[in-house]
Amino acid sequence: MVTLKNIAEELGISITTVSKALKEYPDVSEKTRKLVRETAALLNYQPNSFAVNLRTKESKTIGLIIPVVVHHFFSSVIKGIIAQAEKKGYLVIILQSNESYELEQKQIDLLLRKRVDGILISLANETSDFSHLNKVINQQTPIVMFDKIAKVVKCSKVIIDDRKAAYTATQYLIDIGCKKIAHFRGPLLPQNSIDRFLGYKKALLDNDLEFDVSLVYTCECGDASFEEGKANAKQLLKDHDDVDGIFINTDLVAIGAMKEFNDRGVKVPEDINIVGFSNWFMASVISPSLTTINQPGLEMGKKAFKLLFKEIKSRKANKLITHKQVVLDTDLVVRDSTKNK
Amino acid sequence: MVTLKNIAEELGISITTVSKALKEYPDVSEKTRKLVRETAALLNYQPNSFAVNLRTKESKTIGLIIPVVVHHFFSSVIKGIIAQAEKKGYLVIILQSNESYELEQKQIDLLLRKRVDGILISLANETSDFSHLNKVINQQTPIVMFDKIAKVVKCSKVIIDDRKAAYTATQYLIDIGCKKIAHFRGPLLPQNSIDRFLGYKKALLDNDLEFDVSLVYTCECGDASFEEGKANAKQLLKDHDDVDGIFINTDLVAIGAMKEFNDRGVKVPEDINIVGFSNWFMASVISPSLTTINQPGLEMGKKAFKLLFKEIKSRKANKLITHKQVVLDTDLVVRDSTKNK
Known part of the structure; x- marks a missing residue:
């Protein structure tokens, strides 16, 4: 590592002068400052960022x-x-x-x-x-x-605005004619998972559709999201075989659910309409491609x-x-x- | 921010003693060291990491x-x-x-x-x-x-070992009966893209299949990979409609190619077999799911x-x-x- 001392020795001046020159102090002549700058560049001198940090806080x-x-x-x-x-x-x-x-x-x-x-x-x-x-x-x-x-x-x-986005997603399902809409929600704690659930609920009530708590399935939305989507879809078919729309908390869970429906001969969107959330890149490349909320x-x-x-x-x-x-x-x-x- | 001075004042001892105590210097009694440690914890003292950095380099x-x-x-x-x-x-x-x-x-x-x-x-x-x-x-x-x-x-x-992995991928296409195998390669510079190309070529030659440079398509494999896959697939169908296998440099390009084939009624794997590279998560969830090299x-x-x-x-x-x-x-x-x- 090149130090101020190396530059000072190279030029035959004091370390203090070198230091002052590099900080552009006016009590060092412009000629000296230029010389020091050039020598520093030549020797590939790099200021010690820890020392700089201490100075500038x-x-x-x-x-x-x-x-x-x-x-x-x-x-x-x-x-x-x-x-x-x-x-x-x-x-x-x-x-x-x-x-x-x-x-x-x-x-x-x-x-x-x-x-x-x-x-x-x-x-x-x-x-x-x-x-x-x-x-x-x-x-x-x-x-x-x-x-x-x-x-x-x-x-x-x-x-x-998670609540508004979820409302929009659910309202869209209602607008295309869905009568019984399920929700795969996220975990209980994070605010965005709560808000998405509330947006779903509000859209149902505003449209005079019944809110049925048994239509709400929870998932952890962690590493195993895809599998959770499959499991929830399987359970949903057992519990309510007349559901015609699902608003799902996140795309990966939605993609798992679509896989399960596909494997069981349930057609998307003919039998069940699905709206996801987040707009993962893969939402656009799977078949059928996924309707979803784009999260910027x-x-x-x-x-x-x-x-x-x-x-x-x-x-x-x-x-x-x-x-x-x-x-x-x-x-x-x-x-x-x-x-x- | 709590400083050493605050601790020193709190205890009515010198800053030097506080500093030495925190560094566990033996010339400060264990009793004092303990007192300083406890006071530091109480006041939520956090050592200045810049100063620590300067000391320890x-x-x-x-x-x-x-x-x-x-x-x-x-x-x-x-x-x-x-x-x-x-x-x-x-x-x-x-x-x-x-x-x-x-x-x-x-x-x-x-x-x-x-x-x-x-x-x-x-x-x-x-x-x-x-x-x-x-x-x-x-x-x-x-x-x-x-x-x-x-x-x-x-x-x-x-x-x-990109060359070996590409060889394995290409060999697999040969083993399932492919006779005319194309390659969508990556950009010209990076070593891994070169090696994957060379592995493909070697597998062909080792199996007495002709190496035809017109079967090699290049893609940048950047943000537009999916689109590049579609474009290459489209061009391939124009140039060589009898290709029965493709080894593709990266999954995203492969997924684009599959989308194009699907849109044009070319069936995967019945008409064309595809092997990707990398094992992106989405490779497992698309339909058909993608055969690929798993990159750890x-x-x-x-x-x-x-x-x-x-x-x-x-x-x-x-x-x-x-x-x-x-x-x-x-x-x-x-x-x-x-x-x-």
């Missing part, structure tokens, strides 16, 4: 905690975040919580110890206590939540970083941080798993 | 440069890397090169300036000059390449981190670093896009 690094990485929506969010961070010269440390509350807590502590400039987080399904997040806020480290958020935590958030992952990642960046700048300037909640638009992508209107 | 952070994030194989690799890094207390900074050589160079410089303890990289398709990697090696920063590697760069590598992404990520960790430890202990090349096993997953043997 900025790490130019943010932390990202995400439930899962191998997931079309979340990997799109990651892409959006690192693309935007790169533009602003920030690096992103990525941690995967595996939907575990305990791990998420540890990762928050680790990032605080690392003195990252800010944190982006989408909560684990397990998380129902938010003291670790409040600790971040109390320490005045900027934090922005996205997708899986906690309403009670006071920080900026980027979300979609890339845009969500970019927006979350932008909000965080603003807060980091505000904090640095000792300005008051004001929290924002950004709600991104979703849209229904109509494909072949539903009948035409 | 370790950042406990590694950099990962990857061509794309939204990609089943690469996101599996990321998962493997961050899982293994977490076990060893390392953080992972992720950068996406977007298959750009220029960006990749900049990212290497950025990581060196950040003084990461080591770098993991899978090369951009564009990269054909390796001076940026040799710079890393000359600076004695440990670096491990995985999947898309450069044979001439002297560092540790984790790969699969998670395992590759774990192994790459393990090699890097070893080198970081060796370097720290001023031991000689010996480079290793690890070749992971692949296997052919037979599904419904090929006839039975």
Whole structure:
């Protein structure tokens, strides 16, 4: 590693002068500064970023905690975040919580110890206590939540309107003539799974359709989503063979359900219409292609970083941080798993 | 933020004593050390990781440069890397090169300036000059390449035997009776795309089948892979309507090709047998499900981190670093896009 001392020796000047020259101090002549700059470039000198960090109190690094990485929506969010961070010269440390509350807590502590400039987080399904997040806020480290958020935590958030999106999906099933609509919901805790369920329920009631709790099936929506979709579809056929539409919490579960129906000779969309949620890439390539709610992952990642960046700048300037909640638009992508209107 | 000074004031002792106590220096009594530890915990004191970094000359952070994030194989690799890094207390900074050589160079410089303890990289398709990697090696920063590697760069590598895997895939098509086998290859530069092509060619020649260069179609295998698969399939039907098997460089292109064949009434596997490469999750859920080579992404990520960790430890202990090349096993997953043997 080339040091300031090497440059000083090369030029026969003091280390202090070299250091000052590189920081563009006016008490070093422009001639010397130029010489030092050129020599530094020639020797391929790289400033010690730890020392720079100590001086500026900025790490130019943010932390990202995400439930899962191998997931079309979340990997799109990651892409959006690192693309935007790169533009602003920030690096992103990525941690995967595996939907575990305990791990998420540890990762928050680790990032605080690392003195990252800010944190982006989408909560684990397990998380129902938010003291670790409040600790971040109390320490005045900027934090922005996205997708899986906690309403009670006071920080900026980027979300979609899950309830509205679910309402739209269910209303579409009603509009094409479905009379008995089931729902495969996600786990009980995360807000987005609750909101999607409530949107489904509200659409039924607004259209004077009966809400029947036995038509609601739960899935964990983890690694085994595809299998859960198959199992729920199998059970549904046993319980209610007259269901003509299903609104499903996530595409992967919907794809599992379609596989099961296909294997059992139940035709989609002739016998059962299906609407998924998220618009995974594979939704467009399977047969029949899946009607689904498009969830803007890339845009969500970019927006979350932008909000965080603003807060980091505000904090640095000792300005008051004001929290924002950004709600991104979703849209229904109509494909072949539903009948035409 | 709680500082050493706060702890010192709380206890009415000097900052030096607090600092020494936290570092477990023996010239501070165990009683005082215990008191300081407890007070630090009580006040939620967190050591300044920049200062710790300066002292230990370790950042406990590694950099990962990857061509794309939204990609089943690469996101599996990321998962493997961050899982293994977490076990060893390392953080992972992720950068996406977007298959750009220029960006990749900049990212290497950025990581060196950040003084990461080591770098993991899978090369951009564009990269054909390796001076940026040799710079890393000359600076004695440990670096491990995985999947898309450069044979001439002297560092540790984790790969699969692409040539052998492609040979196996092509041999399987021959074994089920295919007489005229096409190949959709990847871009011209990356080693793995070259090796897969060579494996295909060798299998043909070993079985006394003619190698016909007009049966080889190229695709960029980027974001538009699915569309490229469709376009190649369309062209293939025009050029050679008697092809009965295709070995395809990557699953997404294969899925595009199957879609095109399906739309044109060409039956898979009755008319054309297809073998993909990578075993994306979606390969198992489409209809017909795709026969493909399983590429162990998670395992590759774990192994790459393990090699890097070893080198970081060796370097720290001023031991000689010996480079290793690890070749992971692949296997052919037979599904419904090929006839039975």
